[in-house]
Amino acid sequence: MISKNINTLFLSPQSLPEGLRFFFAYSLFLTTLILPLWKRLLSKKEVAALLTWFFGVVGFFTLSSTLISEYYFSNLQTIFLTLVSLTLYFIYKSRVGKILVLVLLAIILFKNLSFYTTLDFYHKGYLEKKDIVKFIALDMKEKKFPCIGVSYITHPGENVGFRYLLYLENIAPSRTWGL
Numbered sequence: 001m002i003s004k005n006i007n008t009l010f011l012s013p014q015s016l017p018e019g020l021r022f023f024f025a026y027s028l029f030l031t032t033l034i035l036p037l038w039k040r041l042l043s044k045k046e047v048a049a050l051l052t053w054f055f056g057v058v059g060f061f062t063l064s065s066t067l068i069s070e071y072y073f074s075n076l077q078t079i080f081l082t083l084v085s086l087t088l089y090f091i092y093k094s095r096v097g098k099i100l101v102l103v104l105l106a107i108i109l110f111k112n113l114s115f116y117t118t119l120d121f122y123h124k125g126y127l128e129k130k131d132i133v134k135f136i137a138l139d140m141k142e143k144k145f146p147c148i149g150v151s152y153i154t155h156p157g158e159n160v161g162f163r164y165l166l167y168l169e170n171i172a173p174s175r176t177w178g179l
Contacts, residue, residue: 001070002058009077010084013115025080032083041086050079129161137169 003025007016016024033050036042042050057076061068088104091097140148148171150162 001068002073002076005070005073005077006080009080013119028080029083032080032087035090036083036086039090041090050082054079126161130165133162133165133169133171136166137171140171 003021006025006028007021010028015021033047037044037047054076057073061072088101092101136148136150139145
């Protein structure tokens with residue numbers, strides 16, 4: 001799950017094959033950890049804090065009986081971003097490094113602009129949610145349902161924003177509804 005998050009963070013919208021994701025995340029972690037430590041961009045205490053953070057989160061969810069999803073590991077992206085940023089800073093300090101880092105950033109910019117301009121947006125914002133709630137309210141009134149139930153099977157973060165819209169349609173908790 002961590003390697004999937006790191007793959008998405010650095011390579012999205014492209015993706016490595018599943019077998020290479022772990023290798024990518026592991027090698028990125030090691031190489032970007034060694035260079036700042038070797039060049040004294042990070043103190044041993046800072047490295048110890050980052051490693052404690054990383055292994056603490058991994059250890060907790062390894063020992064926990066809780067069902068886990070990839071968003072539980074999203075805080076670890078901060079560690080990877082920190083290490084990659086320090087590595088790019090170190091590379092940028094040399095004359096050739098400035099060119100390499102600027103070329104890399106330009107490639108990332110053009111890749112993201114290309115993705116953004118060619119992306120077929122899947123509409124699931126306020127207007128779509130409002131239409132869904134209006135449909136539910138009309139259907140509820142037409143069929144004289146005393147209550148409703150809403151079941152969310154969706155990606156994290158997409159199952160929010162309905163409670164207020166239900167309230168606006170006068171489908172309030174006082175009318176006995178399940179959510």
